[in-house]
Amino acid sequence: xxxxxIKYFIFLLKSTNQHGVHSPFVYNLVTKCFYKKTAKSFWAxxxxxxxxxxxxxxxxxxxxxxxxxxxxxxxxRKVSKIAKVAGISNKKAKLLIRIANYFKPENSLxxxxxxxxxxxxxxxxxxxxxxxxxxxxxxxxxIANKLLTNHFKNIHFVTGDFKKTLPKxxxxxxYDFIYFDGNHTKKSTLDYFKTCLETIHNNTIWIFDDIxxxxxxxxxxxxxxxxxxxxxxxxxxxxxxxxxxxEQEKExxxxxx
Numbered sequence: 499x500x501x502x503x504i505k506y507f508i509f510l511l512k513s514t515n516q517h518g519v520h521s522p523f524v525y526n527l528v529t530k531c532f533y534k535k536t537a538k539s540f541w542a543x544x545x546x547x548x549x550x551x552x553x554x555x556x557x558x559x560x561x562x563x564x565x566x567x568x569x570x571x572x573x574x575r576k577v578s579k580i581a582k583v584a585g586i587s588n589k590k591a592k593l594l595i596r597i598a599n600y601f602k603p604e605n606s607l608x609x610x611x612x613x614x615x616x617x618x619x620x621x622x623x624x625x626x627x628x629x630x631x632x633x634x635x636x637x638x639x640x641i642a643n644k645l646l647t648n649h650f651k652n653i654h655f656v657t658g659d660f661k662k663t664l665p666k667x668x669x670x671x672x673y674d675f676i677y678f679d680g681n682h683t684k685k686s687t688l689d690y691f692k693t694c695l696e697t698i699h700n701n702t703i704w705i706f707d708d709i710x711x712x713x714x715x716x717x718x719x720x721x722x723x724x725x726x727x728x729x730x731x732x733x734x735x736x737x738x739x740x741x742x743x744x745e746q747e748k749e750x751x752x753x754x755x
Contacts, residue, residue: 505710509735513752523743524730524751531600532734532755536592540599540622544591547618547649551581551641558637577613577641585615586679590736593755594677594705598623601703603674607667608632609660609690610679610707614642620677621650628652632663632680660686664693673697679707684714691722698727704740709733723750 516528554577562573586594594616602624608617611633620627631653633639639657646653656663660680676694680686687706694704709719719738723731729748730741734755 502710506735509710509733509752510754513733513735513754515754519751519753521730521746521749521751523741523746524732524749524753527600527732528753531596532593532753534596536595537599540595541592543622544595544615544618547645548581548585548591548615550645551585551613551615552578554578554581554641556641558641560638561635580638581613581615585613586619587736590707591615591619593734593737594619595623597703597705598627598675601675601701603627603703605671605673606630606675606677607671607673607694607697608677608679609664610634610677610681611642611655612638612679614646616677616679617642617646617653618649620675621646621653625650626652627675628654630654630656630667632656632658632660632667634659634680660690664690668694668697671697672699672702674699674702676702676704677707678705682708682711682715684718687715687718688721691718691725695727698742700742700744702742706738706740708736709738710735 516525519525519528556577557574558577560573560575598620606620606627606629608629608631611617611631617629617631620629636657639655643655656667678690709715722728727742728740729743729746731750732739733752
């Protein structure tokens with residue numbers, strides 16, 4: 499059995515649904531957002547944008563600053579293939595749309611634009627969101643820029659190494675929502691976490707993608723959970739969701755979604 503399947507099996511044994519949640523804040527989130535159906539109009543819009551990428555047969559050279567791809571063996575990749583196997587999954591996209599619609603974050607930051615599908619989900623969930631999205635690869639950033647500017651407003655694209663672009667993005671900024679989908683290594687994840695701490699307020703929401711990607715990422719997630727600024731975390735297996743609500747007791751949940 500593949501390692502990720504074993505991790506998921508263990509997660510299922512330890513996780514719960516709304517009936518195991520005693521926090522009113524988390525209970526409402528689970529019942530009114532996690533377990534709610536995605537609006538048909540929102541989902542149709544997302545699929546129309548994704549279809550545009552699936553029909554794009556252009557080959558680009560991807561600059562990978564992260565932990566590498568488990569799917570692609572070369573940096574020359576078709577846009578359609580990236581969208582199909584490396585973009586945000588439909589399951590994640592649906593939940594991201596619902597989360598954006600539930601919390602309605604006005605000022606959002608995304609670390610790792612890729613082709614822009616997660617950006618699309620955030621925008622569809624809350625059309626008035628102002629999004630700053632960072633991407634390391636110039637070629638994928640071009641594709642995302644062209645795609646998203648045809649559909650949405652108030653998206654600011656920043657291209658370059660996150661070590662340089664992230665400190666500038668957080669300077670003198672407060673973000674309601676940050677989606678971390680960049681370099682999936684322990685060091686980089688924790689560096690991003692610490693760099694972004696200056697942007698938080700009481701109702702800030704952070705999502706870390708692929709927390710079970712590797713043992714390193716699981717270690718990073720454990721450190722994030724234990725940080726004194728963090729009060730509530732929700733592990734849905736493919737994401738780790740973080741809250742900084744000072745009125746909440748420090749609690750960690752594993753929720754089946």
